[in-house]
Amino acid sequence: MELYRAHVLVCAGAGCISSGCQAVKSALVESIDRLGLQREIKVVETGCMGPCDLGPVIVVYPEGVFYRQLKPADAVEIAEEHLLKGRVVERLLYKAPEDGKTAVTSDQIDFFKKQTRIALRNTGIINPESVEEYIARDGYRALGKVLTSMTPEEVIECIKKSGLRGRGGAGFPTGLKWEFSAKAPGKPKYVVCNADEGDPGAFMDRSILEGDPHSVLEAMAICGYAIGANQGYVYVRAEYPLAVQRLSLAIEKAREYGLLGESIFGTGFSFDVEIRVGAGAFVCGEETALLASIEGRRGEPRPRPPFPAQEGLWGKPTVINNVETWANIPPIILNGPEWFASIGTEKSKGTKVFALAGKVNNTGLVEVPMGTTLREIIFDIGGGIQGGKQFKAAQIGGPSGGCIPARYLDVPVDYESLTRLGAIMGSGGLIIMDEDTCMVDLARFFLEFVQDESCGKCSPCRIGTKRMLEIVERITRGEGREGDIELLEELGQSIKSSALCGLGQTAPNPVLSTIRHFRDEYEAHIYHKKCPAGVCRALMVYAIDEEKCNGCGRCALVCPAGAVYGEKKKPHRIDLEKCLRCGTCMEKCKFGAIYTI
Amino acid sequence: MSLVTLTIDGQQVQVPPGTTILAAARQAGIRIPTLCYLEELNVIGACRLCLVQVEGARALVAACVTRAAEGMVVHTSTPAVRHARRLNLELIMSNHPRECLTCLRNTSCELQQLAAELGVGEIRFQGEVSPYEVDDSSPAIIRDPRKCVLCRRCVAVCEKVQGVSAIAVQERGFDTVVAPAFLAPLGEVNCVNCGQCSLVCPTAAIHERDETEKVWAALADPQMHVVVQTAPAVRVSIGEMFGLEPGSIVTGKLVAALRRLGFDKVFDTDFTADLTIMEEGSELIHRLQNGGRLPLITSCSPGWIKFIEHFYPSLLPNLSTCKSPQQMFGALAKTYYAQKEGIDPARIFVVSIMPCTAKKYEAGRPEMNSSGYRDVDVVLTTRELGRMLKQAGIDFDSLPEEDYDAPLGISTGAGVIFGATGGVMEAALRTAYELVTGATLVSLDFEEVRGLEGVKEASVNLAGTELKVAVAHGLGNARKVLDAVVNREREYHFIEIMCCPGGCIGGGGQPLPVDNEIRARRIAAIYQADRQMPLRKSHENPAVQALYREFLGEPLGRRSHELLHTHYTPRERF
């Protein structure tokens, strides 16, 4: 590596790519070349920095100046002003939405200030295609440490003591899982990374793979040493081509440096990793389905026990952890289990990465200590609700998670508290809803997803979720019947206790948790044929404000059902018997005279 | 090995480690309902009807896949368990046509039985149903995905027993369906028509093509001379359709029943089984003596024929060119018999009663018209015949015993044993030995080739040469033998292969249910029937001798070649 006087980090996470960071980067590189600064300034593409709604973003070091929402022309200006002349470009800095205060560096921004980055320690800071940058940030030192100075038992003990639990959903203690595999008879053993992130809106795992792929490889090798495995597989969905590409490159580089392969650090321990690209079925995130898919069989769960730790890939003991879990391993080894255990709550240690989305001001990727309250995440980091509206609920844990209403905003986010509220930690999807969200419609949306992604193997999930969806759909259509809520609860509870896999058992959660916290909304739909949030179209009642209506007749002209009537030049009316609730009249009225009740 | 002790419904049960809760409960006399479970073949915990409560477990567990553990406490009939089972069944039924009264499996349907047992009072869910239509593209097997409960027993049998995998689970979620890859029609894929799937299907989602109406029509047509042949295996199984014990030999009643139905002549496939031995035995001797292609492999089983055409086309020259007994019969019925009786062959209607669904496909092969007509007009499975007899109001058990008609009804014990695995081999050995050595066999029973062992081997001294033979039944076992031949790991002179486990007595057209115990009882009946025959060697069959004298000339002669031998077609693997 050569010495430069400045590094410009261009975020090339998925959010920034879609908002145009490549063009910004090209403009920047062109300007730097034009100004003759190419030997002084290094431009680095990094993984996701987190604040996706501010993209494209860049950070200029050594000052750490944070620029956001850039266009190619802005990049030219930054090159000419900041990089050439050392003058920070004020107008491209971040301004806090609440008080308009300008932040020069990222550590002045609440979004970053309140985060604790362990899993994301390198993401957005290093060039993910450079193993050198990873090494410079203590990369592979943890592997070196375990191979040269720890026994496998000590490694497992260290992970157990750290209190790390699986970040993929159920929160099983990671060290215990490793111990089961280490002790299980059968050889060879395997290490698998679950990177089949399938929750809608979730991109925690992708960001780590794209931004810091070596941290996963290093962790898998550490686990390999601990349990006595020499082969690892990373199962990535095909929808993540960049992650696959970066990971492939990382594997290649690690092999070049001898950090993967035969006799790592001359210790005689060998470990290698292969990538398996999955077709992207949601159910393949379930560990037994994932293993089946790696083996080349139909990706479907099988009953557990036996657990993969005992009988996994090809029937051999297999440790399978998700990306975020793996990313936590090297820092635990380097900083010690006590350090890790000092972060978080009594039973949930460390941090959790969330993909913050929905009606919140700052969306993006955030990592916070376990036990942080929802309020802190949504209001301090997320900058509150868009448009100053009211917070209504947060959907946590992906489509099979549950919703948490406003009265629980101060509950600390950890495995146990979420379970008590009928939600799950899941892999970290966090969708914020405001007052305009219909909770029945929300339940319908998630149920539709899980129903669609059911593998079809066991009958409660295959047919049961379909029947639940049909009932919820009819409720949103205004055709709900007395007893539907109870029927949904009965079905939901039964599916929970009788489905074959974790996905099926959690599939009813969106419905059960919205019934639990927003039963009145269901009742309004069923008994009063009303959608309180004004979302369910079929339940809208349209009316004409006689004050505003001048009788132009456009509404009557476009109504497909002939439900609008009235004399020309006089206020019109809507025949609700005939009205199809299509809303066309309201769209066409130029005077805002048509409204919904 | 120390036993595991668990408590089921308050009862202490001791079982070997690895035993499932389901098996442990059965041992304790506790019945747990199952639907998708098929012992050793389909243990997947998919239907969720065998749910039980295990103390300490987060959710209910499937008894069929959960192994018993020391100290485990299981409850099989708590309110939660009964509710979950009943609701899961209700869900399955909500996606199942309610056509029980008109269904082929009415009264023999496992779903129907479970509904009665679990007491599903009402189906509260009226929603979408499975979007797939009936697939009747195959001449032998009909798939009705509307009635499919996705237990996957058929898939397991097709893959694990037969090694064919013509059908598999396709699509996902509510649209999941068991079908050939890419939802291709069954008639256009590598399905060998063995019908083993139809034996394990709990409902009528996969069943034989019912052709009874064609036979009723022929019987009602005064212009037609309708003759029937019965395969060896049918006489030891049809009784089960009428509540008789598996393994009841009902040959005489079967003949009587067929006469009651109105067949003009009741003949026996055993006759052409004997004839097959004459031709195939001669072919074996010919190949042995003239350096022909070896091993010679039998060709009686049409499922097996389609299998080798798809999967081992390079071995087709090893197949005997003999038609199956069914097709030999058809060819002779419309030539030799027609001439002898002076009947216009166009007026002869040949019906076969077979334990087999693949015979339906075989009869429709283009090369099976050597009489100048379609040699066999309709093939009925044992099950279809059972249904016809019921429709005709025939009280099967009280029928008198009658004899087959001559000449095509005269046979030996060697013909009967064609119905069991190893039978063709044994019959061939009985004849080949005597023809080659000129000596009389002391013992006719070749025990080494009998029984349910998947692959059986034997060695017979044939006038100084050791004749090495192998017998396989079930196509998965056939693969083992063929691979050994292809890889030159084993050398044989003669191989018998039967498509279905147990041979024809376990055929895909046989009465339900079929398991190994029932197969064994039917096999025992076959050998008993053999012992009861006055003649037990094919070359001693007087009707066969007369046939050669009057019509064919000699085995492998010109007329034999035209009427009794055939050729094969290499096919794609998929």
Next chain:
Amino acid sequence: MKSLAELDKLREKLQDEMRLREGREDVKVVVTMGTCGIASGAREVLTAILEEVSKRGLKGVTVTQTGCAGLCHCEPLVEIERPGRDKVIYGHVDEKKAREIVVSHLVNGQIIKEWIIK
């Protein structure tokens, strides 16, 4: 990579560059690069400093630039800041002087008094 020691050696070398992104520099070398500075040769000065720092493998040195300091007549300017010490500003620096400043000031801790303007 044959041993952990080898990894450690490599890491130390690589960390110099990455230090830039950590914001915990010990010594900061600032070259003023307004239009005036560039016109009087600040670019060559900066390149020379970078080369020299890199060649000598100096740890904890950040080389950066800033805009016009208002001392246009003294350009090119090089400022050296050490935590807890007064800022030292050299004026009329050329490429040769720049290399000497690195050797004398940064490596040996000797301020070259005669070139100081403040």
